[in-house]
Amino acid sequence: MRKEPRAADPYVRFSSFMATRCMTKQFVPFVCLNCGEKLLLHTSPKLYCSVGCSQEAELVRYVRRCIKDGRIKRPDVLEAIQIRLAHVVAGGYQKQERHIPPDVRQTVIVREKGRCRICGQPGTEIDHIEGSSIRLENLQLLCDTCHNKKTRTNIVEVRAGDEGYATIKAKHDQFWERAEARHPMRICDDEENWTGLWHMLLAECRQALNKKTGSRGS
Numbered sequence: 001m002r003k004e005p006r007a008a009d010p011y012v013r014f015s016s017f018m019a020t021r022c023m024t025k026q027f028v029p030f031v032c033l034n035c036g037e038k039l040l041l042h043t044s045p046k047l048y049c050s051v052g053c054s055q056e057a058e059l060v061r062y063v064r065r066c067i068k069d070g071r072i073k074r075p076d077v078l079e080a081i082q083i084r085l086a087h088v089v090a091g092g093y094q095k096q097e098r099h100i101p102p103d104v105r106q107t108v109i110v111r112e113k114g115r116c117r118i119c120g121q122p123g124t125e126i127d128h129i130e131g132s133s134i135r136l137e138n139l140q141l142l143c144d145t146c147h148n149k150k151t152r153t154n155i156v157e158v159r160a161g162d163e164g165y166a167t168i169k170a171k172h173d174q175f176w177e178r179a180e181a182r183h184p185m186r187i188c189d190d191e192e193n194w195t196g197l198w199h200m201l202l203a204e205c206r207q208a209l210n211k212k213t214g215s216r217g218s
Contacts, residue, residue, distance in 0.1 A: 030205060033057065033188040045205035047188070047198065052092030056175065057188040059084050063179040064191040079148055086155045089171050098132045100139070112141035119146055 030039045034053035039046065048054040063081055066072040072081075087093040100108075105126050116123045123141035127150065130138060142150065158165050177185070184190040190197060 030208075033186060033201070041205065041209055043209065045202050045209055047201055047205070050092065051094065052088060055084075055092045056088045057186075059088055060175065060178050060189050061191040061194055064184075064189065067180065068191075076144065076148075079152075083148060083151050083155070085172070085175060088175070089168055094132075098128060100126050100134050104134055104136070104139070107136060108139045108141055111136070115141065116143035116146050117141055118150075119143060121145075 030041060031037060032039055032049035032053050033047050034057045035049065037049045037053075039049055048057065059081070063072070066077055066081070071077045084093075108126050109123065112123060114123055115121065117140045121143040124144050125142045125147040127140050127142045127147055128134075128138060129140055158168050178189050181189075187197065187201075188194070
């Protein structure tokens, strides 16, 4: 386990994240809860600037739960976290593009007789053989172990001296500082209270948008 980082002051309420009053009549200014980038919202409320930021915050909360309950010590859990973190550092995993409909999933499971195509153990993951196509010939059933092994072979390791290494290392270190902090460093890191918090935050965001819309119509 990494050395416990110095915990930051408890996170500030969402209202303190909001930017100053909008100077235009078209947008309401907020900031991404994960990275702090400005969000200029027009009609739809949102809390993150990108899929990558949403997934990073989600992973921070997951790792914090794993640290608390001890799952972080399990090799399979740590491996899964490392794979998800690699996706986050690369900009996020495009879930919508790789979504597999339930009927297609069931067809693949039946075709493979419920077994991993590589090792023959019970299958748990529908894997895209290449790219994002959901054509049946591009899908296979794998167990967790084989799926993780295949995923790791597709992850390009960046070493010291490689282009972009400093940026990737800084993002990696910042992630673990947030995950291992004694107290949540950002409001979106709060693994215990997030279920209730995100409803409140979206409501505040929606209220601000409605108020801006009302002011434009008056």
